[in-house]
Amino acid sequence: MYGETDISDGGLSKYPGGGTASFPLNGEDANTGFQTGGMTLFRSQGVQLSGQNEHFEYQLGVWNGRRTRATNNPDDNHLYALRFGWYPMGFINWLFSGDLEHSEKLKLGFTGSYYMETSTHSAVNVDVDPGTTGTQTAVDRYEGDDSGYAISAVLRYRGFSADFEWAEETYDVGTITRNGTPIDSNSYEWERAGMRLNLGYFIKKGKIELVGRYAQIERLVDGTVRDAEVSGLKLATLDGVRGLEKMIYEYTVGVNWYLNEGHQHKFFVDYSMLTREFEKNPEAGGSSTSVGSPGDQEDDRIRAMLQFKF
Numbered sequence: 001m002y003g004e005t006d007i008s009d010g011g012l013s014k015y016p017g018g019g020t021a022s023f024p025l026n027g028e029d030a031n032t033g034f035q036t037g038g039m040t041l042f043r044s045q046g047v048q049l050s051g052q053n054e055h056f057e058y059q060l061g062v063w064n065g066r067r068t069r070a071t072n073n074p075d076d077n078h079l080y081a082l083r084f085g086w087y088p089m090g091f092i093n094w095l096f097s098g099d100l101e102h103s104e105k106l107k108l109g110f111t112g113s114y115y116m117e118t119s120t121h122s123a124v125n126v127d128v129d130p131g132t133t134g135t136q137t138a139v140d141r142y143e144g145d146d147s148g149y150a151i152s153a154v155l156r157y158r159g160f161s162a163d164f165e166w167a168e169e170t171y172d173v174g175t176i177t178r179n180g181t182p183i184d185s186n187s188y189e190w191e192r193a194g195m196r197l198n199l200g201y202f203i204k205k206g207k208i209e210l211v212g213r214y215a216q217i218e219r220l221v222d223g224t225v226r227d228a229e230v231s232g233l234k235l236a237t238l239d240g241v242r243g244l245e246k247m248i249y250e251y252t253v254g255v256n257w258y259l260n261e262g263h264q265h266k267f268f269v270d271y272s273m274l275t276r277e278f279e280k281n282p283e284a285g286g287s288s289t290s291v292g293s294p295g296d297q298e299d300d301r302i303r304a305m306l307q308f309k310f
Helices: 223-232
Strands: 046-051 056-063 080-086 105-121 141-157 159-178 182-186 188-204 208-218 237-238 240-244 245-260 266-276 297-308
Touching: 188 223, 245 297
Parallel strands: none
Antiparallel strands: 046 056, 056 080, 080 105, 105 141, 141 159, 159 182, 159 188, 188 208, 208 245, 237 240, 245 266, 266 297
8 A cells, every 4th residue: 555646657757867866755766666675674564454345445554654764753643545446347456457357348447545644754965055956955854744646447348458547746845954953944845746548458368468558747746946956856957958847758559478377477568758848938936046948858768578476
């Protein structure tokens, strides 16, 4: 359940070749790449209640929260999360994409989730000085509220599948302190939003699937230059021009070959066109940093991967 509202955008929260980091307010990045925790309990620990039948499921959890590793958890607040699913035509295992079961009857499902957290976090470096991009101040704590939701619809029918998801997150950072003394009492609020649409069709039942995907993410909704500096998203430099990121897009087509046991063993090849769009006339928002208007960044990616899950 932890991180449910992290936007599933194909790992674009760390844009290939882009040079901008994801939000530092999360202990973990919002991407779909390989985990780095190994066998350690590197994610939030907590308690979850869950239930499921043919048409409905729910999970309700209380967790330590984000950035609660080591000494990063100086208070007793928690992260609360709720997820539910409604499947009027029969249960759909939304953890796996594709209609591997080749559903003879149309199946349609809807899921939703919400999380909220209010807590005090330890921090190492935070930008607090307008107009000094790259200059950070060491701090010991900051107060933050964050929340997010995701809604999705999934469809399965005779080898065809469609998954649609929309998600938004809000981050509200309050007082930043150093040695117990407030050094920035301003309140900053940022939002990010994204969506994805995955399509698939088996041209050979249970074996060969054609897939397509569209995804987009706006990591600072209506963001200003100051928002980029303070949030940790930072400004990006492209072709020598410093700019404010506006939107990231992904278009992907590919083929999946399921060797055995469904998603356990498969080989896939795909092609992606990745585009990062910049603000043409970014609003300063109180920052004195000089910012231009870079052209769009476009990358092409061809990927082949053999997957074994065990």
